[in-house]
Amino acid sequence: MYGLGILKGMWVTLTHFVDTFVDDLRWLGRRYYTPEGIAHRSSKDSRGIFTVQYPEEKLPVPEEFRYIPFLIYDIDENGEHQDRCTSCGICAKVCPPQCIWIVRTEDPETKRPVPEPVEFFIDIDICMNCGYCSEYCPFQAIRMDHDYELSSFDRHAEHIFNKERLSKPAAYYNEIRPVNFAIDEAERAEKAAKKAGN
Amino acid sequence: MRFSALKRDERAGYEGHIVPASSLLEVAKALRDEDGFDLLSSVTAVDYLTDNEEEESFFEVVYHLYKSTGGGAEVLRVQVPRENPVVPSLVELYPGADFQEREAWDLMGIKFEGHPDLRRILMWEGFAGHPLRKDWKEVYFEEEAKPFGNRWPGGQVYRVEDQNPYGKNNQYPDGFDPESWVETEDPLLYENLEKAAREYTEDIDTEQVVVNLGPQHPSTHGVFRMAVRLDGETIVALKPVMGYLHRNHEKIGERNTYIMNMPFTDRLDYLASMSNNFGYALAVEKLMGDKVAPPERAEYLRVIMAELTRISNHLWAIGFLLNDLGAFFTPALYAIEERELILDIFEATAGSRMMCNYFRFGGVARDLPAGILPRMKDLVNERLPRKIDELDLYLSENELVRSRGEGVGIITPEDAIAFSATGPVLRASGVPYDIRRADPYSIYDRFKFDVAVRYHGDVYDRYMIRVDEMRQSLRILKQALKDLPEGEILTGHNPYQVRVPAGEAYGRVEGPKGELGYYIVSNGKPSPWRYHVRAPSFINLTILEKMCVGQKVADVVVNLGSIDIVLGEVDR
Amino acid sequence: MTEINASPNMNSSGYEMPPEMRQNIAITTLDKIWNMGRRYSVWPMMFGLACCAIEMICTAASRYDLARFGMEVMRPSPRQSDLMIVSGTVTKKMIPQIVRLYNQMPEPKYVLAMGACASGGGPFKEGYNVVSGVDKYIPVDVYVPGCPPTPQALLHGLMKLQEKIDSESITSVRWYQKEAIEAIPVPILGPDIIDPRDFPTIKSLTQGKPAAAEPAAETA
Numbered sequence A: 001m002y003g004l005g006i007l008k009g010m011w012v013t014l015t016h017f018v019d020t021f022v023d024d025l026r027w028l029g030r031r032y033y034t035p036e037g038i039a040h041r042s043s044k045d046s047r048g049i050f051t052v053q054y055p056e057e058k059l060p061v062p063e064e065f066r067y068i069p070f071l072i073y074d075i076d077e078n079g080e081h082q083d084r085c086t087s088c089g090i091c092a093k094v095c096p097p098q099c100i101w102i103v104r105t106e107d108p109e110t111k112r113p114v115p116e117p118v119e120f121f122i123d124i125d126i127c128m129n130c131g132y133c134s135e136y137c138p139f140q141a142i143r144m145d146h147d148y149e150l151s152s153f154d155r156h157a158e159h160i161f162n163k164e165r166l167s168k169p170a171a172y173y174n175e176i177r178p179v180n181f182a183i184d185e186a187e188r189a190e191k192a193a194k195k196a197g198n
Numbered sequence B: 001m002r003f004s005a006l007k008r009d010e011r012a013g014y015e016g017h018i019v020p021a022s023s024l025l026e027v028a029k030a031l032r033d034e035d036g037f038d039l040l041s042s043v044t045a046v047d048y049l050t051d052n053e054e055e056e057s058f059f060e061v062v063y064h065l066y067k068s069t070g071g072g073a074e075v076l077r078v079q080v081p082r083e084n085p086v087v088p089s090l091v092e093l094y095p096g097a098d099f100q101e102r103e104a105w106d107l108m109g110i111k112f113e114g115h116p117d118l119r120r121i122l123m124w125e126g127f128a129g130h131p132l133r134k135d136w137k138e139v140y141f142e143e144e145a146k147p148f149g150n151r152w153p154g155g156q157v158y159r160v161e162d163q164n165p166y167g168k169n170n171q172y173p174d175g176f177d178p179e180s181w182v183e184t185e186d187p188l189l190y191e192n193l194e195k196a197a198r199e200y201t202e203d204i205d206t207e208q209v210v211v212n213l214g215p216q217h218p219s220t221h222g223v224f225r226m227a228v229r230l231d232g233e234t235i236v237a238l239k240p241v242m243g244y245l246h247r248n249h250e251k252i253g254e255r256n257t258y259i260m261n262m263p264f265t266d267r268l269d270y271l272a273s274m275s276n277n278f279g280y281a282l283a284v285e286k287l288m289g290d291k292v293a294p295p296e297r298a299e300y301l302r303v304i305m306a307e308l309t310r311i312s313n314h315l316w317a318i319g320f321l322l323n324d325l326g327a328f329f330t331p332a333l334y335a336i337e338e339r340e341l342i343l344d345i346f347e348a349t350a351g352s353r354m355m356c357n358y359f360r361f362g363g364v365a366r367d368l369p370a371g372i373l374p375r376m377k378d379l380v381n382e383r384l385p386r387k388i389d390e391l392d393l394y395l396s397e398n399e400l401v402r403s404r405g406e407g408v409g410i411i412t413p414e415d416a417i418a419f420s421a422t423g424p425v426l427r428a429s430g431v432p433y434d435i436r437r438a439d440p441y442s443i444y445d446r447f448k449f450d451v452a453v454r455y456h457g458d459v460y461d462r463y464m465i466r467v468d469e470m471r472q473s474l475r476i477l478k479q480a481l482k483d484l485p486e487g488e489i490l491t492g493h494n495p496y497q498v499r500v501p502a503g504e505a506y507g508r509v510e511g512p513k514g515e516l517g518y519y520i521v522s523n524g525k526p527s528p529w530r531y532h533v534r535a536p537s538f539i540n541l542t543i544l545e546k547m548c549v550g551q552k553v554a555d556v557v558v559n560l561g562s563i564d565i566v567l568g569e570v571d572r
Numbered sequence C: 001m002t003e004i005n006a007s008p009n010m011n012s013s014g015y016e017m018p019p020e021m022r023q024n025i026a027i028t029t030l031d032k033i034w035n036m037g038r039r040y041s042v043w044p045m046m047f048g049l050a051c052c053a054i055e056m057i058c059t060a061a062s063r064y065d066l067a068r069f070g071m072e073v074m075r076p077s078p079r080q081s082d083l084m085i086v087s088g089t090v091t092k093k094m095i096p097q098i099v100r101l102y103n104q105m106p107e108p109k110y111v112l113a114m115g116a117c118a119s120g121g122g123p124f125k126e127g128y129n130v131v132s133g134v135d136k137y138i139p140v141d142v143y144v145p146g147c148p149p150t151p152q153a154l155l156h157g158l159m160k161l162q163e164k165i166d167s168e169s170i171t172s173v174r175w176y177q178k179e180a181i182e183a184i185p186v187p188i189l190g191p192d193i194i195d196p197r198d199f200p201t202i203k204s205l206t207q208g209k210p211a212a213a214e215p216a217a218e219t220a
């Protein structure tokens, strides 16, 4: 019969419409603004309203999610910030669009490089969030951030991140990427043990 | 070989034959008619520029020919001097060479004698120079190869445009007078459009008009433009205009180290970044040899990701084809919903929804995080089959879809092959050519699946074939997820700079849009000497004019939608 | 009328206003209503450039749903839109069209640069056909970094834009001023892209020098 196909299509859209209410009723209010609700909405059983009501609710970002990179510092006993970065330059070398600038200095006496960057810049208007800097950094010093709420009114003043802007404490890293953090810590402990053993 | 003119390519790491320009046509004709190499897959040019006094600099035009019944390539090369490079055009024999030759003219400055419409294609008419030549330098040129020396250790940050006198990415030849400049891009386009216009006779006496669709048009899937000559509502000539998203992928790629190109390939066909990664990884692995053969688990992960990508791409393509048909947004919304669920998996595994950057030479970047495998299985075994059936139910039999799709934009199998169409466009015309079967790569030979084929070659079949392919992808996925072995995911230790021996390689995969090929020439240095992408969307567009001429203007957007292009890949 | 401070909480205070300020208070109240009307009905132009456009479409689709912000009405015509989301790499070949579209948009108009490319050139910045940020040609109100910004990041940018709209006052916005707003000159496709505003610089830099050798005949 001509028109049957159209009717079938209408039927499908109608079921979608009805589904909206079925799930809402079944979850009785818990479908929104709760972590379980969001997880359910993004699962295989999701039907009906699919919307995540940003900014009131936010989609949980998975651990591997990458946005702009950040530098990690540890806080030592005296409360001083210890950069993990040794300004070895690997990230600047591997960065595909070459948006990392690192200033390394030498010790005036020994002429050996100081294992800490004087400055560290990332032009976030070039950065492609590829994650290579984090992947190839041998000192677990640079990692990909989860903070995506970075919009601004002025890029000229704000969009070249310097070391101060990039640095975040190790505790923050632990908070956003617990699994990776644990792996990194194990690796660092191993390295430290090797060093102590020598 | 039968031809005395043919010479084996003796260089280490190269294959194929060198043909003198004068006998190219003859050789190509014989290969096509006698040996069955009917599918001209890729045409590109390489600039072998050398400072060495003893060696000679020359251009080489490289042709990759395949049989549409499957099998390996026949590579032809024509070497021409850098001064006045002229090569006979293959458009008469292989109409699919049309755009690719124009691209080689535009970017490399090689003249193709006998080409009917040799205009610039990615840049505009009047642009100074041919950018892919090795001695052509762009405004922001810093060094021949990355990494740049001034980033580390003395990395004082600057914005490169601030060092340009115009504060922009601009440069002009000496003696240039901006006031007397006349743009030639559009006049030339319209002139050629008129030349191509077909006599169209109908009783009503109408005047022909030129209509431009795009580059800002809701149905062109990005910044694509079609200049159309109309007689009443009937199309008498159509010229696609592209390059509005030409991002110099290849020029940048020749400065990047091998590993740096991986995230750039994500941005080619940004709806299917995993398959782009796949093709590039294959090409480089071909060059690097067996020492980077990926471990089992990585092979499975690659196939899983590539097939998930295919599904998400086809969902998107169908949704937006329906948009073009006038079913505004509902099918697209439903399709995007499923795509989002697939993207969630990519995001959790690779770190980004679209720009996955997941493949490495010799494996993949990360293993699956905890909890993803069950989610994938749920999706593949339960949700996606259900949703694809639903899609089939509400669209395939819809009378409006049928009447707007059936018999519209027909491509005959002969045309499809001649115009080098690949992917769903080719298979919807009844040619069962799928690289996963025709020239198997990775571990596709282990899976049971059918090559989806449809026979009418119209818009409706190009829609249906995508539904079929999603079902076949699900079949592969089910097998792959079931058999996914434990183990390593990467051979070697993932160095930040890989050593690639000199030579050339052409790696190709069956992307969601067709044959995605990477042609790479290495001279042993950290960056490729030549890096060329054989983009399926770009080459599938060659046939658009033929599809549309003689039809109504309303069908143009539908025809375009049924080819499924992504501008990042068309323009690169 | 004097310039007034458009701070949004000016009207909510309980303190006494001097009589000569009364008139301005009426305006700030009006501003509030006026801005509320505008912030909840920003119509973006349906206009995508590159990869970021896909994320823009996803933002408009069901999961992130722009309609919650009154922005779901994507208009294909610049004449009916308030906001241009520059979503992707701006190339030299495309910039004349973008400027033309911008000129065709009626005031009040806003531009949001989505992604690294539109803000400052992005990963392809070094390319010969890439514009180093759309703000080289048209004014930009909000920048959203990221490559690509996730839909939620774009929503954050749009909320920033709403903030900006809120801070505007009917008395000081440019489109109610006496001076006519000049259209931005459309760039020309020359040997490289030419911004007509650069004519004097170009001439001073190229004219003194002898003409370069004629490039080989450009038509085949």
Ligand code: SF4
Pocket (backbone or CB within 6 Å): A084, A085, A086, A087, A088, A089, A090, A091, A092, A102, A136, A137, A138, A139, A140, A141, A142
């Ligand atoms: S961030 Fe890591 S790779 Fe980069 S300079 Fe510091 S230590 Fe080296």
Ligand code: SF4
Pocket (backbone or CB within 6 Å): A069, A091, A094, A095, A096, A097, A098, A099, A100, A122, A126, A127, A128, A129, A130, A131, A132, A133, A134
């Ligand atoms: S994420 Fe990629 S592009 Fe960004 S700074 Fe790191 S290496 Fe460079």
Ligand code: SF4
Pocket (backbone or CB within 6 Å): A128, B267, C050, C051, C052, C053, C087, C088, C089, C114, C115, C116, C117, C118, C122, C123, C146, C147, C148, C149
């Ligand atoms: S910012 Fe990144 S995702 Fe957006 S258009 Fe540019 S390359 Fe594509």
